[in-house]
Amino acid sequence: MTVILDGKLLADKITQNLKKKTSGLKVKPKLAVILAGDNPASLIYVRNKQKRAEEIGFETLFLPMPKDVSEENLLENIYILNEMKEVNAILVQLPLPSHINKFSVIEAIAPEKDVDCFNSINVGKLLCGYSPYVPPCTPKGIIRLFDNYNIELEGKNVLVIGRSNIVGKPLSVMFQARNATVTAAHSKTKNLKEIALNSDIIVSAAGCANLVTADFVKEGAVVVDVGINRVNDRLRGDVDFENVAPKTSYITPVPGGVGPMTIAMLMENTLELYQIQNHN
Numbered sequence: 001m002t003v004i005l006d007g008k009l010l011a012d013k014i015t016q017n018l019k020k021k022t023s024g025l026k027v028k029p030k031l032a033v034i035l036a037g038d039n040p041a042s043l044i045y046v047r048n049k050q051k052r053a054e055e056i057g058f059e060t061l062f063l064p065m066p067k068d069v070s071e072e073n074l075l076e077n078i079y080i081l082n083e084m085k086e087v088n089a090i091l092v093q094l095p096l097p098s099h100i101n102k103f104s105v106i107e108a109i110a111p112e113k114d115v116d117c118f119n120s121i122n123v124g125k126l127l128c129g130y131s132p133y134v135p136p137c138t139p140k141g142i143i144r145l146f147d148n149y150n151i152e153l154e155g156k157n158v159l160v161i162g163r164s165n166i167v168g169k170p171l172s173v174m175f176q177a178r179n180a181t182v183t184a185a186h187s188k189t190k191n192l193k194e195i196a197l198n199s200d201i202i203v204s205a206a207g208c209a210n211l212v213t214a215d216f217v218k219e220g221a222v223v224v225d226v227g228i229n230r231v232n233d234r235l236r237g238d239v240d241f242e243n244v245a246p247k248t249s250y251i252t253p254v255p256g257g258v259g260p261m262t263i264a265m266l267m268e269n270t271l272e273l274y275q276i277q278n279h280n
């Protein structure tokens, strides 16, 4: 029997719990969100994150910047946020306009306010097996889903498709820390199907609709779909859900799987940074 990994349900529970914890706080956690440019998808993501933060009872500070904002100006704003005691978490929505060096911006965020775990200090800690201030949101949300459904990772063959700094790379590291045997695949990987067929768990974070089809998946495998693709104006993941689901033991839907967990973990990270900064 296939179990649907219900990310929305779990994310709602986490959100309710965060709301309760926040209601007892005199000074509320504050999340600053920087958006440079007018990418419509980014605008929707940012609005949703801000809305969720406010529902929980966090304060938010939204800093929209024009698409021709200079790198210097953007960095200056980050330095100011780093110094503001009442700001606990800083999020810079990616992608940035092409004239801005993404790495300079990420490195400018104070590690103790780096809510996405993008800064190299935090990424380095994650890689070395020390705790970063907070782990990256999407990988953290996926591991939380596994824990919630008691899915064992130790000793499992895990295929992670995609090696981005945001999802694939940190997720591979976090799976290894749970004693899984990880294959990190990418666009130049040969024999992806063969590797997939040998995997107990497949996570696809490629951004490629219909990449994972039923012939890629062995009976009883766990399949997690991170991908977000627009196909004929509909939201699709990387997995051919209808045909793959019957072969799996557990599978995430799109929407309603990893997406809501990512936002819930962003909120949880905001509260955790607040607690670290306030020593409670």
Ligand code: NAD
Pocket (backbone or CB within 6 Å): 138, 161, 162, 163, 164, 165, 166, 167, 168, 185, 186, 187, 188, 189, 192, 205, 206, 207, 208, 211, 226, 227, 228, 229, 258, 259, 260, 262, 263
């Ligand atoms: P990215 O574009 O930075 O990286 C994609 C990775 O997939 C690359 O490493 C590339 O080598 C690999 N890849 C691409 N096509 C492939 C193929 N045919 N075979 C094997 N590997 C292939 O993307 P990202 O930021 O990691 O995001 C990946 C997808 O996940 C996107 O669709 C994005 O929108 C989505 N995403 C979803 C969430 C969420 O919360 N659900 C969060 C972050 C990203």
